[in-house]
Amino acid sequence: MIHGDVLRVFDLLEGRAHNASEGTESGYFVEIARADRPGIYLGVSQAGEKTFIVTSEQSQVPPPPLRLASIAVDYGIECQLREATSSRLVRVTVIRCLANEPGIIDVFTAMCAVLANSFNDRVTEREVAEELRRWSTLFWRLQERVETDVVGISGELVAIAASPNPDLWISAWHSRPNDLLDFIFDEAQVSVEVKATRSGKRRHTFSLDQIQTTGSLSRYVASVPVQFAESGESLADLIREISDRLNNDTSRLKLWEALSQVCGAGLEDVLARKFDVLAAKAGLAFFSADDIPSPVVERPFPTGVSRVSFHVDLDGVESFDSQYLDGLILV
Template identity: 30%
Template sequence: MDIKQIINEFHSLESTTYKDNTYNVISLFDLPHKLGTSKEHYPMFFIATNDAPYNIPNTIRELLSVEYDMECTINEVNGNSILRKFAIITLRSSDKHLQSYFIEIFAMMLMKMPQQPSKQELSIEVERLVTIFSALSATPRKKIQGLWAELLVIERSLDPQILINAWHSIPSSKYDFTLGRDKIEVKSTSSEERIHRFSLDQLNPSPSSRLLIASITVRESGQDLNGLSIRDLYDRICNRLQNIEAQIRLYTIIAQTLGNDINKIDAVCFDYITASDTLAFYDYQTIPRILKKDVPSNISEVRFVCNITKLKDITTSNSFDKNDSQLFNSLF
């Protein structure tokens, strides 16, 4: 399925002008489902489910609505007209960037479902879709620079699948990547020196944990061969993934992180060459830190800034043992 072709066809599709439940649609290649438009030119997926009985309530959210067993007439661009019941998923937004993201993410979900899914199978993916687009109406929880840096670590890794599986499910997690006892925290800076801000907890993991700090110099750039956006890194990572589930997880975390700033997925670019050349990894035990035992019990939310410029990158020596770590071995 060529998703970009589908997106282009949707944007050129005439808005529905009918008063009744009749809609203009385009085909999704060999799938029985359709993509259409409302009179406001909102994108609508018409999903042909099987006849298995299953009672699922409709979902109406700020940006997304999901309605099951809706009888309507769809008019295809080739002149065919079909009357039947569909499950209809609508994104209520006229923002073209948001529309494209909606079409892309749900088209990926359709590719991993049976050709005619049951309402129960569809509802599982719909819940994930609701999670993504509910996040888009929330306040962004992390700066774009930090997200870009985390994506760079995934993109530069030997096995992005492992990094994606270990990536935080919510942006406020203590560590960016966690797999068992092994953890990675990504820090970015735009200055000449590696000066990073840490919370007390970040540099005081549990005694059996192993923690690497990834440090990157990230500088804003114009969009060119070396100036890449979040979208560019996302595309590069997806080109290395065979698993659609991993692509969906990747997109979900991007959406949850950016919230209403999702339009900046294309708008802000950073220097890929500088970031790649400066990507380094440090054993947390070598970083000067405040120990928990030294903090009075009535003091909380301790944060501090540390300059790690002169510390030794573990990739330049054999002092760090990563042989039994799936997470660390996926990095380099």
């Protein structure tokens, strides 16, 4: 099950809930998420609240309920499941989305897809809590105020989306704002630093440590033109495109973990930004760090100097396309 599958089910259920008679005692309108696992449900209440429901066995030590600004989790809920011709009492864990913002709903939808793929025929409440642990940390980060470089994150997502193997790029992604390099492919011993620009020229700012090769890493730079426009594609759309192309749930979780780290409470505004994605992909170019001009600075730096930064115009530097770089990292 992927992100798009969950969205389609939620859309179907929203229509069903909307058409229900006012005041109908319905709880949640639900659909089985996986045909091979009948105890996993996606639901929507008449008020539009989205939920993930899984039948779960009681644990010896029951997990405590979880309450965050955007999600709530309750274990050991006994509810009546009404089917076409019968009804039965079931014990479930209920995970509710408390937010109405599209960005948070996107994260919740991605989580539902991963959880639906994770659970087998029998699952305990403790096992559900363990699967939720990293996601709850992610939702907690979405409450924090973070300064986000929207141009930079747009460029990194374009580099991932342009690759035929986005899982490999996600696994190599070092997304914390203070990381020196954006992507490190350990097995290939290759790093890629992504530089995005809103100007018409490939003029970027580097630190000396990003350019000068140390150790066994071969260093490369990706240059991405980012032009924001209301007629463009939103970052949310680009992220859904990437998520649906990923081959495993570990990559999907890491994608949203990285976004929560760099966006925090600003996720909603970031995902709403629109830019010309096709032009950005077409303009993506790669450069060897060895070909990029840099100042000659004696090391170690003088006392009190910890960083040297400089501007470079890459328009006159030889570049290559993503196909060449993919050949280097797909070892």
